Amino acid sequence: MYKKLALMGLLATVSLSYAEDDKTKALEEQIKILQQQMEILKGQLEELKKQQVTAKESSEVEALKEEIRKIKLESVMPELEGKSYYGMGPAASKAMFNQKGISIGGYGEIHFTYNPDTRPRNTVDAKRLILYFGYAFNEKLKFNSEIEWEHAFVEGKEESGETAVEFAYIDYNYNEKFGLRGGLVLIPVGIVNEYHEPPTFPTVDRPFLERKLIPTTWREIGFGAYGKINNFEYRAYITNGLKTNEETGEKLEEGEVLQGFKQKGFKAASDQIAFTGRLDYNFPYSLKVGVSGFIGGIQDEEGKKLGTLNLLSSHVWWQHEGWDVRVVGVYSTVSGSDKVSQKISTNPACTELGDTTECTAFPKKFYGYYTQVAYDVFRLLKISDQQLYIFGMYEDYDTHASVSEGFVKPSGHKVQIYNFGLSYKPHPLIALKADYVRFAPKDEKKQNIYRLAIGWMF
Known part of the structure; x- marks a missing residue:
């Protein structure tokens, strides 16, 4: 009787042991799968971060390029400041306020x-139609000119228009008090x-x-x-x-x-x-x-x-x-x-x-x-x-x-x-x-x- 009971308990223990082993293996498999998925997600997250950084850097680079383009354009074609240079009109003064170039x-x-x-x-x-052309050799030495067309065209007849140079001079501004x-x-x-x-x-x-x-x-x-x-x-x-x-x-x-x-x-x-x-x-x-x-x-x-x-x-x-x-x-x-x-x-x-x-x-x-x-x-x-x-x-x-x-x-x-x-x-x-x-x-x-x-x- 006792031997039968002992044999039955041993069989139950062995059966439970096998069940626990199967459960452990299943859990280990699930953990392994989850780890693999986490690695995949981690890789995707790193890639997404890289893409976001690249996009931001690209946007910043494009903005910087635009600023450089504007600076270059303004250095070649400065904007009208609306100020008078020693009595001259605003547009005629443009060349005098320009620091360098045309x-x-x-x-x-x-x-x-x-x-x-x-x-x-x-x-x-x-x-009349007027064009001003100026050039700044440096901050102090500059050239300024005004070319005028009157009455739309010039034909060489008495009643036709006129082409003329209104002014053309070299200007040297030593300082605010004295210029030549x-x-x-x-x-x-x-x-x-x-x-x-x-x-x-x-x-x-x-x-x-x-x-x-x-x-x-x-x-x-x-x-x-x-x-x-x-x-x-x-x-x-x-x-x-x-x-x-x-x-x-x-x-x-x-x-x-x-x-x-x-x-x-x-x-x-x-x-x-x-x-x-x-x-x-x-x-x-x-x-x-x-x-x-x-x-x-x-x-x-x-x-x-x-x-x-x-x-x-x-x-x-x-x-x-x-x-x-x-x-x-x-x-x-x-x-x-x-x-x-x-x-x-x-x-x-x-x-x-x-x-x-x-x-x-x-x-x-x-x-x-x-x-x-x-x-x-x-x-x-x-x-x-x-x-x-x-x-x-x-x-x-x-x-x-x-x-x-x-x-x-x-x-x-x-x-x-x-x-x-x-x-x-x-x-x-x-x-x-x-x-x-x-x-x-x-x-x-x-x-x-x-x-x-x-x-x-x-």
Whole structure:
């Protein structure tokens, strides 16, 4: 009996032992499978991490490449900073702020004019297209130039357009107080002669005074110095003088006193030299007050001196918190105006011994002024990314305030002009303009002029 029970217990123990062994083996197999799966998952996780790192690195590399591309592009084509370099317009100043390499800028304007007193009444004109080319040899030594195309094309006929170099000079800026400049330079008289890019003034065209009395754009070959000392800013040049040409008398009869005397860098006669300069004082709140002038001899095509021009201009310019207020005055005297008159006369009957009343009279004295008030009304509406200037301008000048004895003043020498309009800037570098111009007393060819324009700079 006891032997049977012992045998049965032994068999049960052996059976349990075999069962435990099978369970252990199964568990070991499961653990092994789980370990294999974990290894696979671990490998997949490492691969995923690598892919994520690679993607991040790739994204960072692409971003770095884009930054390098932008830096290279800006070094070749610097952006317009919108600042003035010693009185020059923002686009013209681009090359001067460039630290190295090439800079390209420009401006242009297209005009529409309705004049009921002329035929045709309506005209549309691609007035001018300008390209600036500059090069910075280093931070101090630079070249700057302006090339102009007027009226869309040049054909070699009287009524066609014009291609001209407005300025081209080498500039060395030793420091803020002193710099040197030489080449074809802008005469620093008035405001618009240097600062003449269309979006920088509200009127459709440049002020009449700064075209009739100051022959904008006025440039001559010369050299000189410029700089800024505390609040004073100066420019001073020695240039060639003025000279008569075959168009001088015709331009004078059109009311443009000095336009026909400019030499523009074209084989400029320099037997007579000139001195020109400018001094500005910069007050707080962007108020600038200054004087400028030009003193130079006038000679004929053969080099004979005819007289001397003494021109003085004063200006007040305030640009602050949406305001653009300008006042420019001109006063000029001419010695030897009688000799100049006889030389430039378009009437063959005018000779040294003839009746001077038949001569085209060059003024012994001329003067005038204009005042402009403009305000950006969008500031009242808290619109900061666009501007809408409403402006008014009054001009009063006399092209022949005085003439030499025996000469007769031309009709229409006293001029008053009222100009009102709008200048909308969807972008600081683009201006859409509209204005109305009224002459008083009435001119033979114009009294009321309506004008539209689009202008840009870059």
